[in-house]
Amino acid sequence: MDKNTLVGFALIGAVLIGFSIYNRPSQEEMERAQRYQDSIQAIALQEAAKLEAEAAAQSAQALTLDSTSLFFGANQGTEQFTTLENNLVKVTFSNKGGRVVSATLKDYNNQQGEPLTLFNEEESAMNFAFEGKNENILTEDLFFQPMNVTDSTVTMRLQTTGAGYIDFAYRLLPESYMVDFNVRAQGMQNFFPAALKTVNIDWFQRARQQEKGFDFEQRYTSLTYKPVDDGSDYLSEMSDDKETFEEPMQWIAFKNQFFSSVLIANQNFENVTLESTLQKEGSGYMKDYNADMTTFFDPTGKKATELQLYLGPNHFKTLLATNDLVINQDEDPELEDLVYLGWPLVREINRWFTINLFDWLSGWGLNMGLVLLLMTIIVKAIVYPATYKSYMSSAKMRVLKPYIEKINAKYPKQEDALKKQQETMQLYSEYGVSPMGGCLPMLIQMPVFMALFFFVPNAIELRQENFLWAPDLSTYDDVINWGVNIPFLGDHLSLFCLLFSVTNILNTWYMMKQQDTGQQQMPGMKIMMYLMPVMFIFIFNSYSSGLNYYYFISGLIGILTTIILRKTTNEPKLLAILEANKAKIKQQKVSKGTQGGLMAKLEALQKEQERLQKERMERMNKK
Numbered sequence: 032m033d034k035n036t037l038v039g040f041a042l043i044g045a046v047l048i049g050f051s052i053y054n055r056p057s058q059e060e061m062e063r064a065q066r067y068q069d070s071i072q073a074i075a076l077q078e079a080a081k082l083e084a085e086a087a088a089q090s091a092q093a094l095t096l097d098s099t100s101l102f103f104g105a106n107q108g109t110e111q112f113t114t115l116e117n118n119l120v121k122v123t124f125s126n127k128g129g130r131v132v133s134a135t136l137k138d139y140n141n142q143q144g145e146p147l148t149l150f151n152e153e154e155s156a157m158n159f160a161f162e163g164k165n166e167n168i169l170t171e172d173l174f175f176q177p178m179n180v181t182d183s184t185v186t187m188r189l190q191t192t193g194a195g196y197i198d199f200a201y202r203l204l205p206e207s208y209m210v211d212f213n214v215r216a217q218g219m220q221n222f223f224p225a226a227l228k229t230v231n232i233d234w235f236q237r238a239r240q241q242e243k244g245f246d247f248e249q250r251y252t253s254l255t256y257k258p259v260d261d262g263s264d265y266l267s268e269m270s271d272d273k274e275t276f277e278e279p280m281q282w283i284a285f286k287n288q289f290f291s292s293v294l295i296a297n298q299n300f301e302n303v304t305l306e307s308t309l310q311k312e313g314s315g316y317m318k319d320y321n322a323d324m325t326t327f328f329d330p331t332g333k334k335a336t337e338l339q340l341y342l343g344p345n346h347f348k349t350l351l352a353t354n355d356l357v358i359n360q361d362e363d364p365e366l367e368d369l370v371y372l373g374w375p376l377v378r379e380i381n382r383w384f385t386i387n388l389f390d391w392l393s394g395w396g397l398n399m400g401l402v403l404l405l406m407t408i409i410v411k412a413i414v415y416p417a418t419y420k421s422y423m424s425s426a427k428m429r430v431l432k433p434y435i436e437k438i439n440a441k442y443p444k445q446e447d448a449l450k451k452q453q454e455t456m457q458l459y460s461e462y463g464v465s466p467m468g469g470c471l472p473m474l475i476q477m478p479v480f481m482a483l484f485f486f487v488p489n490a491i492e493l494r495q496e497n498f499l500w501a502p503d504l505s506t507y508d509d510v511i512n513w514g515v516n517i518p519f520l521g522d523h524l525s526l527f528c529l530l531f532s533v534t535n536i537l538n539t540w541y542m543m544k545q546q547d548t549g550q551q552q553m554p555g556m557k558i559m560m561y562l563m564p565v566m567f568i569f570i571f572n573s574y575s576s577g578l579n580y581y582y583f584i585s586g587l588i589g590i591l592t593t594i595i596l597r598k599t600t601n602e603p604k605l606l607a608i609l610e611a612n613k614a615k616i617k618q619q620k621v622s623k624g625t626q627g628g629l630m631a632k633l634e635a636l637q638k639e640q641e642r643l644q645k646e647r648m649e650r651m652n653k654k
Contacts, residue, residue, distance in 0.1 A: 108174030129187030208343025223330035297337035298327035373485030400498025504577035534586035535564035
């Protein structure tokens, strides 16, 4: 080995030694590493102690149950699943707790295009608590034995160590989303107190987010209930809510916008406590629901506890038909109330007119966008007489504009406003024109237009139906999506909402031209009328594209109607008619010696106000 090689190795060794010294951890770093290792070891010891304690507790419980419980055998087992299905729904049951653990609807898909599942095992629970003489029974952790299994029936049996048992008997009805559910005890009279008449039920479910628009779906997702001898009601949709009820309940529903799980009691629910808890957007859930209640139970087994489960869509006519399947027919269950159709008058319009018209049109096999278009045209045609009357009232006032402008010129001062108004009313009275003539027809139209406001967001038929650029008419059409949430607007812009707002601005402009009668208006009122359509962008941007499409078409038809009426109205001829009417009214006044009518009363009221104002001014001057 030559000199150069030795020097090279020496240098390499020096570099390695220096590098190791340089990278050696400091005393502080070594102490920190030691603390980290100690904490990991401590956590491991805690977990081991926890597992050991749980094992000891389970062992002690097993020993206790072994010596005291009739259900020691049911405390251990292997979870098994049984499925019942028909052409509409597949319902899965678990022998652990003897309960329903999932429900899948065959005719509906989720947002991924798969069959829609209402809930699964982790998202639901139903526990029955039976009060015994020496011990209580909590079914959620006990293992039942599946028996009498067919395509549509299964009996989950909770067997005692003796001859007694409790049966949960389920039967899925054909061509239906309804499951009959009976609870019956057999041979357990000595186990239960003689005075026992009820069983407690604790029911929990997480409401999945089933639709694209979280905020919009949340408006229609609520824990709904039906008291006996009363109409249905619901807890708050937009906040956490909890209520306890003294009155008996007929049914309780864990409701989404388009789907529901409903528990129905033939012998009613008592001592009911309901709770709804909001979930955050992005969690995959809308709300957590919980219902705690009691219902009838016969410990002798002579009579079963009769319950039913509806696991299906919020489709009005489906729910209406399901009413006939409810065991207790002493009172109409009114399950169709799960489809909210608006206030009493509006609801009746939707129930007897809108739904039947929609079903008739959709029965033609048309695209749902075309169905909404035809519905809008038909509704506009029905209210056209009222629209025409309202237009003609404005047109009559408009042709009298030159006379109104003369009155305005006659009373330019603000203090003469009362005189100007009085003379204006006198003018209208002479020509037989009522300023209120256009208001009543507008009010008549409102319930019809409001009916579709409530109907469209609740029409499950529009769900996942595409039209033009909107892939789903039941939710917003986010043609423009910027991915960042903007307060009051969201992360997108709905094109149908934008079109609706634009047509509303145009409609406002045409309406204000139509109502330009020469009378001075408050400047703020004009600004507000133009501001409202702009505000609609923020209000309706997250609403369903089907609803915005309806309002867009309705506004467009309104503009075309106004243009056609304006073009076809002969205003000189209309003024001539009013002049002839003026002469006729004058003749009638002369013959009767009085004016009479609403206009005369208004005029008399204004004169009285003018007199009182004059007297006040005179008193003030004397002072």
